[in-house]
Amino acid sequence: MSARISITLEEMVVLKAEARGFSFLPRQPVSSLLSGKHASRLRGRGLTFEELRHYHAGDDIRLIDWKATARLRSTHVRVFKEERERPVLLIVDQRTPMFFGSRRAMKSVVAAELTALGAWRTLDTDDRVGGIIFNEQEISEVRPHRSQSRVLQLFHEVSRFNKALTEEPQPRGNVQLNDALAAALQVARHDYLVVLISDLDGADAETKRLATLIAARNDMLVVAVYDPLGASLIGSFGMVATDRGRSWDIPAERAFADHFQQSFQNRVHEWVDIFRNLKVPVMPISTAAPAVEQIRSLFGQRGASR
Structure with missing residues (x-):
């Protein structure tokens, strides 16, 4: 089965019905490449102090303010409320290396699907959402806003960049991943959730x-999109790969496949090394399975189904 090579704005809109059963702000995504001793530092929504009041049966004893209790000579607890807003900024990679896929869809299409799911889910929780979309030629910025029209603007830009990948090769540009991150810094000043999809x-x-x-x-999350063929060529001996009319044979030697797989593992280690000390979760998403199923598996939590 050939991989799906592009996505339309309409197809991104339809994903609204699937944007449920997950949250981008669990305490520790269970399948992060940084799980274990390198726990995620995702804070989720912050808490702000609301009031000091008398202790009531059933209150969490961890909220008892012992200094106030001693001073007032009766048990008091500190009550907090959840911050009202956690704007989300989606950084969406649509560069040429993303135009690759051996199974269900190209990496560029999966990134667009993840963008749609994330944007709809954010809007559903009444938060602002925006995006930084980039390829080698340009960076497009959609400022975060709490409106469906802004989400549709985001989808329009993603689908435009995605369509460009299927057309004749564009003049070589100089925009790279780091340029998109630098642009994100200018938007996400503080208390954002920044999601890099690349x-x-x-x-x-x-x-x-x-x-x-x-x-x-800010909180930061990395969604690393990969293709199984890019992770291992074992079982792919003798295949012919194509790209915009060009083709080349995949060597049939096991040694070549082993070397290819080791190179991919080295890249994974590089990703983890970059983000480990920051305790930024790196979540792997494959092109071989529906994006929504993987998102629910990685980010699903109780209470996220509405």
Whole structure:
């Protein structure tokens, strides 16, 4: 079965019905590449102090304010309320390396699907959502807003960039991953959730520096889109790969496949090294399975089904 090569605005709109059963702000996504001793530092929504009041049966004893209790000579608790807003900024990679897929869809299409699911889910929780969409030629910014019209504007830009990948090769540009992260820094000043949706092609030390600046004042999440063929060529001996009319044979030697797989593993280790110290979760999403199923598996939580 050939991979789906593009996505339309209408197809992104239809995904609204699927945008349920998950949240981008769990305490620790269960399948993060950083799970274990390198726990996620995703804070979720912050809490602000609301009032000091008498203790009532059933109150969480961890909320008892012992200083106030001693001073007032009766048990008091501190009551907090959840912050009302957590704007979301989606950084969407539509560069040429994303135009690859061996199974269900191209990485670029999966990134667009994830964008649609994330945007609809954010709007459903009454938060602002916007995006930074980029390819080698340009960066497009859609400022976060709490409206369906802004979501449709975001989808229009993503679908425009996505369609460009199916057309004749564009003049070579100089825009890279780090340029998109730098643009995101200008939008996400503080208390945002910044979600990078990319195959992380070209990630380097500068990526780490920019991610450090973003994560210092915001929550950050990386959704690493990959294709199974890009992870391993075992079982693909003798295949012919094509790209815009060009084709090449995949060597049939096992040694070539082993080397290819090791190279992919090295890239994964590089991703983890970049984000480990920041405790930024790196969530792998495959092109081989429906994006919504993977999102629910990775980010599903009780109470996220509405």
